[in-house]
Each structure stands twice: as C-alpha cells, then as structure tokens.
Amino acid sequence: MRKKNSTNWINEKKITANCGMGYTLNLIGGRWKAGILWAIVEKGTLRFSEIRDQLSGISERMLAKQLDELEEDELINRIVYPEVPPRVEYELTKLGVSMRPMLQQMSEWGEMHQKQTEEAAQ
Template sequence: MRNEKKLKYSCAIQYTLDLIGGKWKLIILWHLTHKEIMRYGEIKRSLTGITHKMLSQQLKDLEADGFIHRKEYPQIPPKVEYSLTDLGKSLLPVLQSMSNWGNEHMQ
C-alpha cells in the first residue's frame, strides 16, 4: 500500500475513500468476492459500461494499494488472473453491509 497516502489524512474515512472510492473500485472488489479468481475478460463482462482503459487503471490502482493480486502467465495469448489479497478480503464485511443496505432501500 502506498504509505505516503497515510500521512496526508486526519480523517480515516477520507483515507479509505481515497483508496476504494470512485465508481468502479468497490464494484470490482465486490465481484472478486464472489469468485476466488477472475480473469480480465470475466471482470470486464461483469461490469456494464466500463471502458478497457478505466478497468485497466482501476485494477492497477487496486493492485498498487494491495487489495488485489495480479498473476500473469507467460503464454500466448497472455493469461492474467486477479484475486483478492488478505487486505482486499478484509473489506468483505463493509461490502456486504453496503449490499444489504442497497437491497433494503433500492425498492
């Protein structure tokens, strides 16, 4: 995780939102909680409306911050798999609570 981020915040929520905020990061993490390993194409198909560039950037950010692990296999065509790290898995209760709240209030 990028330690320099920890130093510029006095509010834990602001820090957390900087790491996982935005339109796509939480949704990517949520989809990764349902499957142990997902390939890039699977993630892309599960997200309606995301561009290739945005998905690539969000995955790079999540990897840099330690939430996901990226495993690349040296083959042709390239095979890349994504999975949650322990840090990413630690967000599961938060994501589940958000899902429950949404299900209750979406009606």
C-alpha cells in the same frame, strides 16, 4: 492525474490522513472500484474479461486503470502466467479479503435503501 499543489489534492490528503472512513472511501470510491472488488469477492479469482463482463458500461481502458490503482493500493494481486497467449488473473490480497464484511454490509444497505426509496416513490 491531479496537480499535487491543487486545493482539491491538498484537502484530500488532509481528510485521508485524519479520517479512517475518508481514507477507505478514497481507496474504493468512484464508480468502478467497489464493483470490481465485489465481483472478485463473489466469484473469486477472475480474468480481465470476466471482470469486464460483470461491470456493464466500463471501458477496457477504465478497467485497466482501476485494476492498476487497486493493485497499487494492495487490495488485489495481478497474476501473470508465462503462457502464449498470456493469461492474467486478479485475486484479492489479504487486505482485500479483509474488506469482504464491509463490502457485504454496503451491498445489503444499498439494496435496502434502494428498495425503500423506490417504494416511497410509488
């Protein structure tokens, strides 16, 4: 957690307050959040282990942290079933579902860009 009086934190708050794109990138930015959202978009409701299996290289601690942040930002719902052993699933909220077209476009653009830059490098 960053200090709330750091220059970085103050600048982030200014950007997210005045720029819709900056706000969105702050919500889904970083190494894992977009991948987590995309896994749920593609597969539907998933359990923790299923999300982990979709994202090679993510630690359980980092996945738990990212899921908590996405839930706090109201992009996913955490559903806990009162069973033994406990079962927890994650699904998109209405806000999360509304991001589907944007995430699809980002995925397609990324694949196109990657292909073009790989071809240019050859």
